[in-house]
Amino acid sequence: MRLAQYLPLASLLAFAATAVAEDSDVISLTPSNFASVVNKEDLILVEFFAPWCGHCKALAPHYEEAATALKEKGIKLAKVDCVDQADLCQEHGVGGYPTLKVFRLGEPTDYTGPRKADGIISYMVKQSLPAVTEVTAENHDEFKIADKLVAILYLSSPTDAPGPEFTAAAEQHRDDYLFGYSVDETVIKNAEVEPPALVLYRGFDEPRIDFKGHIQSVDAGEIETFLKENSVPLMDEVGAENYQVYAQSGLPLAYLFIDPSDESHVAHVDSIRPIAAKHKGKVNFVWIDAIKFGDHAKALNLHEPKWPAFVVQNLQQQLKFPIDQSNEIHADLVDEWVSKFVAGELEPELKSEPIPSSQDEPVYTLVGKTFDEVVFDDAKDVFVEFYAPWCGHCKRLKPTWDSLAERYEGVKDRLVIAKMDATENDLPPSVDFRVSGFPTLKFKPAGEKSFVDYNGDRSLESLIEFVEAQAKNSLVAPSSSSEKIAHAQTPAAHEHHDEL
Structure with missing residues (x-):
């Protein structure tokens, strides 16, 4: 009732x-x-x-x-x-x-x-709103300085090339630059250009950069490249407020770590500027407060608080190329180092914890020095958790990850459930991804070189389902271990889940 x-x-x-x-x-x-x-x-x-x-x-x-x-x-x-x-x-x-x-x-x-x-x-x-603003004689001077980076295309007619390509580039980068076009004869005369012409106005370094290529046949990609190559200062201080500009440029980043209280710090920065100009378009150069960002220096494998120091970072692969800190940093050494980097003659310095003397736990402990050997073993499926010791999400995942490894302990010759402290170990150049959040879960099927992202919830049931779907090898254990696996305890799914 x-x-x-x-x-x-x-x-x-x-x-x-x-x-x-x-x-x-x-x-x-x-x-x-x-x-x-x-x-x-x-x-x-x-x-x-x-x-x-x-x-x-x-x-x-x-x-x-x-x-x-x-x-x-x-x-x-x-x-x-x-x-x-x-x-x-x-x-x-x-x-x-x-x-x-x-x-x-x-x-x-x-x-x-x-x-x-x-x-x-x-x-x-x-x-x-339109990605491209029409510029007239009344607002031309104001528009040129309305943002740090302003691109203006001067045309005889709105339909002239490369108008459509310029608009396509503007649609993709409306958050990065201010775009305008003008067919006003007075504006074109004041800009001292012969249409069609593309000019980038900047709030730093050389205030005006004219596009030098075949403007009538340029495509959106070439316009994008022109803007990116000229979107950062030749040598500027980097910090939290402008780091993303460099990250989005797609170019490697060369850091001069320096103590701003050092009386010679300006001279050090000025000595690097000609090198930055020499490699413009291939490497971006910055100087950084070594006292304020000492932890970042350590993350770039500069282990000693000795300044100035210099390191080049491949931002796409998170590879680091520091100059040995036993050397005194001077312009000739930096020039030689960067030239070798651009020529592909340098090997990255990979941070790695010591190789464990034994692997006694169900979860295999990976370090930088063993990554390629273990993960790219073609005979094995490998499921890796990249974690940080301080990460609360990682701590909550640990008992579940341990249970997953225990479940497949009888087939660990075919399936490796592994973990790697991504704060203490660098990924080698052989991988095409970088870890940007914790925990990051990646599955590498046997016989393949590519990785499959795990984006499901973090219950044991979902992880098992994913492994069973992705594994290339048989996950049936030998008979001596089958009973153990059959009776493996499966904890209940977490009632609370945390985002990536």
Whole structure:
């Protein structure tokens, strides 16, 4: 009787939940409708999320509010559940939650705006505006200095080449540069150019850079390269506020670590400028406060607090090429070092913990020196957790990861469940990824060189399901171990999950 009494209420609650879902202005995407929805929109924001992710839960009400407000402006917001649609998320390179991407007719760029409702609304409205502004005689002087990097294309007619290619580049980089075009004869005369002409105005170093190539046949990629090569100062101080500029440039970064209180620090910086000019477009150069960023120096394998010091970093692969700190840093040595780096004649210095004397635990402990030997053993499937000792998510994963290794202990000659402290061990050049968050889980199938990302929840059941699906080798243990595996205890899934 009591159960029956509550059935109407339960039905009402279920109906209400369904109604809320149906009333949402956020479009739910699956493989069956992703292309048909996204590819036709001039502008749409897509959130890739996991239901257990704390940051996703915090974003949800703001995302809903923004979706409702932007609906009136013809801008759509959508979402993809990466637990239910794992393949779709992997297809779009999702490595953490939430990941937000702005799509324009199916072409994605990373969302770099705020995550509150008003910020999302403002960012997307700005994205809906033209990527290229018309420049006239009235606003030309003001427009040239309106941002740190301003690109202006001067044309005889709006339809002239390379107008469409310039617009395509602007659409991809509207967050990085300010783009304008002008067909105003007065503007063209004052700029002292012969149309078509492309000029980059900068708030540093040489204030004006003219494009020197065949402008009429230039494509969007060449325009992008021109802007990137000239988007950073020849030699500037780097810090938290401008590091991302260098990271996005795609070029290696050469650091001069220096103590700003040293009376000769300006002279040291000035001595490196000619070398920076010599390698412009191949390597970016910066100087950095060695006292303030001493931990960063250690991360770049500069082990002693001895300044000045110099290191080149391949940002794409996170490889480090420090000059031995027993040497005195001077311009000739730096010039020789960078020249060898550009020529591919230097070997990276890989940080590695000592090789363990024994492997007594079910989880195999990887270090930098053993990575290639273990992970690229073609006879074995390998599942690696890259962790940090201070990471709370990693600590919560540990008992589950241990249980996973225990489950497959009888087939560890074919399947290696491993872990590596990514703060104390560098990845070798043989891998094409870098670890940017903890924990990062990567599976390398036997006989292959590529890795499969694990983006599911962190319950033992889900990890087992993933291993069984990805492994190339048989996971059936020899009969002597089969009983042990069959009776291996499987702990309950965590009730609380943490985001990547």
